[in-house]
Amino acid sequence: MNAILDRRLTPARADLAARHLEGLVEARAFVDPVPMRVAAPSAPVRREPRPDAPLDTEALCGEAVDVYERFEGWAWVQLRSDGYVGYVPDDALRADALVPTHRVSALRSFVYPGPSMKLPPLAALSLGAGVTVTGETGEFATLSEFGRYATGFVFAGHVAPLATPEADFVAVAELFLNVPYLWGGKTSLGLDCSGLTQLALAAAGIVSPRDSDMLERDIGQPVPFDDALRGLQRGDLVFWKGHVGILTDPDTLLHATASSMTVTREPLRTARDRIQARSFGAITGIRRPR
Template identity: 85%
Template sequence: MTTILDRRLTPARPDLAARHLMGQVEARAFADAVPMRVVAPSAPLRREPRPDAPLDTEALCGEGVDVYESFEGWAWVQLHDDGYVGYLPDDALRGDALKPTHRVSALRTFVYPGPSMKLPPLAALSLGAGVSVAGEAGDFVVLSEFGRFTSGYVFAGHVAPLDAPEPDFVTVAERFLNVPYLWGGKTSLGLDCSGLTQLALAAAGIASPRDSDMLEVGIGEPVAFDDSLQGLNRGDLVFWKGHVGILTDPDTLLHATAYSMTVMRERLRTARDRIQAKSFGAITSIRRIA
């Protein structure tokens, strides 16, 4: 029987594959992983090495990647955090970048060239981005480095140590209310349903897969439900075929949706009826994270 490997999670092409897959996949050549790190505020991970290729996800500043090939401005990589495979712009990566010590805990924050909000910012970082903090300067933390800059400054109240997760992932998700919908997006400038869920869970220290079908089988425990949709809890994840939302209370769904092209909040039953009639069909499962 032939094993079908998920192309999203398998660094293998007919011409090249990761060396650790030798004997499991057929390829003309195999390559060792070269560890690197994202040094751009965020980087698009595309299905093919061209700027107009579909956006599968985004890698955030500080995220580790394994690079298997670099060519013509692109790097073929596998992300460390969720294992996604695709093509990143190679100028977004560095092999000697420092490992993050902190994560951005605000929805979005600016990086300044000095400890003053009056200076023109160097860049903006989204929630979940990783930074290496070297010290403090008044109300700011000093970054050991930032991309091509030797240092940067971020408001101290907008970052948290990696070992200090948020107590409630639902509260994190609610910060994204009204953020625009973006297929494949994973930042506060735009994100999709599973990107919202993954980001919120990660802020609470819960690692999870990227896409909704992966989330549905890879996290939490199933919750029995019927048409009444009674007995549900805040934090339950509601799945359709190709969609996921988060309950902010037993009757209210928060989700990034193409229906409004935003992250929106609505009654669960209203969403259930509309989605079943017009898009993804019936609810396929509800899962609860312990």
């Protein structure tokens, strides 16, 4: 395999690869993708087809994937949103799932079997999950289907049309304050630094890559900075080698950090000094998404 190809973004193994990579990589067979969608509230994307394999990221309900192999309960896929490649549980996917019309805009919201909060919920969806809304029943949005259920109901105030992005991605990120840190996570049950950043940007209609090194390379424009960290603004992304945080104002950093195992807000200079002394070293870059 060509060494310059990124494992995280390249659907290629020694035995199998995507057909569009034929001539670029070596593999015993090349296949066309089968389009499917995530039909579970979320699905782990693991590095290997084992439940104890490292969690690289998560795919949310409604997310489109290209499937290259299905075997013994696992599907080898590439996410269409950010190109990430990995293994997801096969039962989390459906080929006939409808295209989402709305996204969950609350931190977390329950799906009910009827338009009543008193009913036992079917599931809980995290911010960014996609659902197909066909109408409203009282205060509830009616879903045409939900997973294996013919229909479902979610509080209408907790969903927003996909065509209506959030105005302030930082405000979205702030919803996750105190959520536990989880390596590879992308839900309100747990997430990591780049998962938090990607989710918040996506809610504002900004498509971005998954990991911090990709974000630092590709997102927005670089912002000049010095040791005094002057000239920064709300929404700037601060990068270290292997870490990223979001400025909520010129002097305050919001980030999912293993130092507290939560999403936390702290003075930027305090975070900079601690990170430089204990973990990722000096700040490597600051970028402004828009």
